[in-house]
Structure formats: structure tokens, C-alpha cells
Amino acid sequence: MFKRNAYKDLLDWKSTEGHGALLVTGARQIGKTFLVKEFAKREYSAHVTVDFIEDSTARARYAAAKSADQVMDLLSLELGSPMVPGDTLVFFDEVQAAPEIVTFSKYLVQDGRFDVVMSGSMLGTELAGVHSMPVGFLQILDMAPMTFEEFCWAQGVPESVLVGLHACFKERAEVNSGIHQKMTELFRRYLVIGGMPAAVAEGVGAMRDLGVVREVQQDLVRLYREDISKYAGSRALQVKAIFDALPSELNKENKRFQMRAAGREGKYERYANDFAWLVAACAALKTDNVTDPRPMLERTAERNKFKLYGSDLGMLMAQYPAQTSMAALVGEKSVSFGAVYENYVAQELAAAGDALFYYRNNRKGEVDFLLELASGGVLPIEVKSGKDYKLHTALNNLLGTEEYGIDEAIVLSEANVSVEERFGKRVSYLPLYMAGMVAELGASRSSAVSLLSSVTFEPIKWPEE
Template identity: 30%
Template sequence: MKRDVMEQLIEWKDSADRKPLLITGVRQCGKTYVCKEFGETYFEDVAYFYFEGNKGLASVFEYDFDVDRILDELGNIIRGKEIIPGKTLVIFDEVQACPNAITSLKYFCENKRELHIICAGSLLGVSIKRDNISFPVGKVDRLQMYPMTFSEFLRADGGEAIYKGVQRYEKGRELPELYTAALEKALKYYYIVGGMPEVVAKWVETHNFEKIEKLQDNILLDYSSDFAKHAPKTDIPKLGWIWESIPKQLAKDNNKFVFSHVKAGKRSNELEDALEWLVDAGLVHRLELVKNPELPLSFYADATFFKVYMADVGLLRRKSGVSHRTIMEDSELYKNFKGAFTENFVLNELISQGIHPYFWRSGNTAELDFLFEYDDMVIPMEAKAELHTRAKSYQQFCKKYHPDVGFKFSMKNVGNHEVSETKTYSIPLYLIWMIKQYLNW
């Protein structure tokens, strides 16, 4: 399965000012697979080291940070084969289990820049904040990985020709049914399956809903086990409460995250650390409110008023108890939750493209789903689950602030028009992976 992150790894490999690379991302999003595939494709040799539960391996980093000694012991003693800079890709997996290995990256950067070294960790984001690690600030490159996007899923599930064909069409031109029918069906499948690589692989192999749901259940159980294994003991029950509350909070008409709805009698100051743990682990995303849409948006974000979404729509669908039949048949009973589910999908797609959005609200009269900055512009975006694209809040925002460009994502075909002098692109949800192409167009 092709992952878009591979292009970033190639760019890192060929960079003249390359540093050791830290890859973070939610557990089971494909970090290890991508690292190994990258090494086997672009290097003569791969030296892979797994740190979790390996005290012997960790002991290599306890004496000092002499990189020549470390490489000699890793290569000639532990794996029985020399590590050759420029030819060998070194992979440190679950590196958060060995804080000294993280600290050593400073010395690899300073004294062995010719060595290609990648460190990956499912809970690395948590460990960096939580543990007393001498972190090599300024001495590492960073890369965040996510579950597979819709376009990656489409290509993995036999849609490579559709993927390439769409890009041959002029950006403002409607797509023929040859494309729209296939893409609509693929999007429904993606809503069911999601982007966890193991689940996608099983889907591609079997196209069996029951088999992929068993894998999704196992992943959700693994995440809960991580709470008990890696989180502070005082936070374990809090993590469970928050984790279980996310689908319920999304189902509300006003899906602002409310701490008092997590557990009766609990206040935000009692639960904030637990929520931050989930964010650092990559399991959830926060979408913060911006009332004043000026640049930079981060300066005007209200960190106390936010929504919380899950990192994978397939897991959200399974955790919410929504049947695959409900998705495939567009059941009316699913209509209310479908809007929040669509927002979750759009947010994940934006974040995977390096776009970090906010949402806008004007009192109780209007709420815009997403707002992000791009090339000195503030870009408004509205997301609708169905064909209906009338968006009063979007119109109100454009009338008040007059942005140059905006987007409406729905199941409606491609089109564009003016809204209060704002160039507005109507784009199907299944083409959200092309948003930067539209912005540059």
C-alpha cells in the first residue's frame, strides 16, 4: 500500500542538512512498516532495533554518548553486522522506552551527520512531555504520521486509475458519473473501514465487514490497554471516561466538548491532563474556537472552547456502534450523527495534509465548521454530509469578513461561484485530498 509520507522520507534522505528523524503518530498507523519499506527500497541495508522491553539494547546507551562506540556495539555485537553510514538505514523503534537513545540523537547529529537514522514511537509524543528526557532540541527533524487518508485507501483498494483520472480534469469542471459513482462508493467503504493499515489490508484482501470489525475491536482494546500500561495511575480512569464520551459528545447538536458531560461531578481541572494525554498519543484531535479571524489564527484561538474528534473515522464508526449497513444504505436514523461524523472525516483529511484548522462562531447565530490560514489568507470552509450545500453561517462569515477564497464540501459535484465576493469552490467530500491543488489553482 502506497503511503504519501514516503515522499517526505525521500526528501529527508536526500537533504544536505539532514538530521536524525523522529516519527510520531498514533499506535498502529503504519510507522514501522513505512520505515522498513523505506529502508529496503532506498538503502543497501537496514539495521532495525526495537526498544520496548529490551534492557540489553537499552544498556548500550547507559555508559556514554560516543556514537562510534554505540554504532560498533549495535552493529557488530547486537546484530552481528557492521553499520555503514550512507549505506545503512538505522531504525530505533518504540524509542520512548529508552530515553538515553533519544538523548543520543544530539550526538549523532553533531558527530555522525552522514548516518541516516530514524526513530519512531507510538507514545513518543506522550513521553517527550511526561518524562524527564534530555531532548535534543534543534538536533532532530520531526515528522507526524496519521492513519491512511481517503486517497491512500482509494489507491490501495484498486482505485489507482480513478485517482489518476480525476487529476486530469480541469479543477472547475464537473466529474462524469464514471468517476462520481465509484468515488461515492469508495467513500462509504472508507467511512466503514477507516485508515488503520492493518484494517485496510484486511479489507483489500477480503472485502468482509465482519473481519475488519474484529480488527477494529482489537485496536480499540489495545488503545484501552495502553491507558493502563503507560498512563499515570491517577489518570487511567479519567482516560477511560473521556475516551468513552467522545462519540456521545459528537452526537450533540452543539458538539462542544464539555468536561462535566464526561463524568458527573468532574470538573475541567480534574480531567484536562487526561485529555492532553490522548492528544499527545495521537488518539484524538482538538478543534479550537476562533472568534476573531485574523492572522495568525493561533493567537486568537480559545483553548477553553473546543471540540474533540477521533483520529480515525473507521474506529469512530465502530466505537459509536454504527452498523456498516447504516452507512451503505444511508439510513435516516443516522442522519443527525452523520454531520458530526463528516466533520471528523474532514478534520482528519485536513490535518493529514498539514492544515491545522479552527472553527468560528458568532454568538449563538452562526458557526462555521472550519477555518484555516494559507498563504497569508484566512480560508473558510463548510462541510455538509449530503447534497445540500446551502450554508447560512458560511454566507454570514463571507459577508462580514470578505475572504478571497472559501470551500463548501458536500456530496455535490464540482462547481464554483461567488458568495459575497468570495470565490467559493464546491467540492465533493471525496476530493478533499485535492484542496491544496484548488488553492494553488
């Protein structure tokens, strides 16, 4: 089993007195089911799993239940042995196929004899049909593909090395050159493999076959396209067109998604819900432009000016020619990896729960990411792929505008740690493999487990044809 950050979130949920049911969300094939099953085996003396996709009979039976008491009876028979009060876990998997279970979860929690975890795919789009969301009795845990830190664990990087890197990040101190080189090589490998557990398993196993990794990634891309056909209804063709256009749109100079890629009548208003569907399905990451780089970035976000990144770096790379992965693996200087590096940073920020924004102004230029800090203020982040990583006019313009109140900027590249000043403000040059540490500075939730009261599942209304 791969070590995942979400396991700690599961432990925190279990140890919280009076916790409700837990809904584990996230993209397809990121390891949600496997993680919950391992959690059940390790942390509970009794557990039962009901898979509403694999077991059509169970799906029909639970769908026919008229009350929480009937669901309880079905569960007790499913378990096949007496429940251990307070030490039994019920896991409902693929709940998008039986959404009424989400409603019943409130009463199952109130019963108090066991803990309830639910999971599934496409929940951001499919739970819109739930009649009564149990607000106050349901918590949400968002999972993401494996981060670079989790990839390091899978690769067997010693914990002492990772602790040392965190110390270098905190102190803005140079990393030992040998360790820096090894981590850069590992980062390049992560660019090619990405964070989908099935791909990581092939990439870090005894065979280390990147050809097999690429086949796994391409199969996952096909699976995502099939999901679009299955779940996106009458807009499936439009959603699929956007999904397919994502790699080529990122390759363009400014990386902003051009609406003509969505169709001949490329107006954002016409396709807004198609982009929303992809984001809700965790198939893409949308990064909105803001016009004011000061706190409460959401306030000036321009929804129709955005970049669209892939949800998994490895799947994105599998949609480019194999030569791109080969060049990335050895760090060829003749190839620009700006789009790929940015996609990686977007993933690390999103995995930490940070909202994604960038800044573009005709006079001041463009900064790749703006991170709203937990300590207050905004941290601009530039992502550089070339040797001229210390040339950043737009970043300087933000630092030189006193009214913005920006105290520090970060530049991520393959170079080692160094620090300089611009307009009396600190500019920290950090290795790309520290992006996850930067993400931890964000004003994201203190735990990955959030109350449902802050989450809405809105039905997507398609525009009239």
C-alpha cells in the same frame, strides 16, 4: 506494502544534505515501523533495527551505555558486518522504552557513518523525560492513519483518475458522473474501514470481510484504552472517560464537547491536561473555536470551547452500532452522518499538518472548519450530509462581512462539483472525497518533516486532587 505519502518524506529527508536523525511520530498501529523497515531495505545497502519493546536485552544494554562510543560499539556488533559509510541505516524502534537514545542520537549523527531513524508510540507523552533533546540534530516526521488518497491507492484506483480529480478540483469543474458515483461509493467504504493499515488490509484483500475489519477496529480501540491505563498515570480513569465519551459527544447537535462528560465536576481547567494527553498521544483531534475568522486564527482560539474528533474514522465507527456502518455504506438518506463526515474532514486536515479551528458566534452562527491558507487569508469550510447542502446561513454571514476579507468558501457534501456566488464571493460545492485536496491549500509546513526546534515535549502537570 501500501503506498504512503510519508515514504516521499523519508526520501526527501535522506536526500537533504547534512540531515540529522529522524524521529517518526504518530498514533499506534498506523504503519510507522513497517514503513521505515521497507525504506531501509529499499534505500540502503546495510541496515539494522533495534526494537526496545520486543528485545528487552537490547533495551537493558543500550540503557547501560555510558557514552555515544559505547552505543556505536553495540551497533557495530548488532549489524554483524562492516558498516557502509553513507549507505547504512540504523533504526531504533519503540524509543519511548529507551529515551536516552534520543539524546545520544546527536553524537551518532555527528559520527557520520550512518543515518539514524527513531520511532515509537506515545512519544508526545513519553519523551518529556528526555534530559537533553538534540535540537538542530533531530527532525520530526508526523505520520497519520491512511488518508482517503492512500486508501484509493490501496484499492487500486488508476492514477489517471486521481490526476483527473485533481484537475477538476483546481478548475472547479464537474466530475464525470460515472467516476463521481464510483468515488462516492469508495468514500462511503472508507467511512466504514478508516485508515488503520490492519483494517485496510482486511477491507481491500481478497476476502473483503467488513466483519473482520470491525473486529480489528474494536481490538485497536481496546489497545488504545490499555495504553491510557498504562501511560496516563493517576489520571487514567479521567482520560479513559473522555476517550469513551468522544463518540456520543460528537453525535450531539452542536458536536462541541460538554465538560460534564468528563466527570461530575466538569470544569475545563480541571481536565485540560487530560485532553492534552489524548491529543499528545495521537488518540484524538482537538478543534478549538475562534472568535475572529481572520488570519492568525491561533490568536483568538478559545481552548475551553472545542470539538474532539477521533484519530481514526474506522475506529470511531466501530464504537457505534454496526447498523451505523451499514447505513453509511449504502448512503441511507434517513441517517445523519454529519459527525462522521466532520471527523473525516478533521482527519484529512490534520494529516496535511493543518491546525484545526472552527467558528461559532451567537449572531453569525457556526462554520465547521476554518483553514488558514498558505496563500494568505482564511478559507471557511462547511460539511453537509443532507440534500439541503446549499443552505448555509453562517457561511453566508462570513462572506457578507467585508472586514473579514474572505474571498471563497467551500461546502463539502456528496454532491458533484458546482460553483455559485454569495455577496460576489465564490462558493465552491465539492465532493467530500476532495477534502484532502482542500487540506493541501493550508498554511502547513512545506514538508511533513519539521525541525525539532519548533517542537516541544512538555511534561504534563496534573492538577491537584
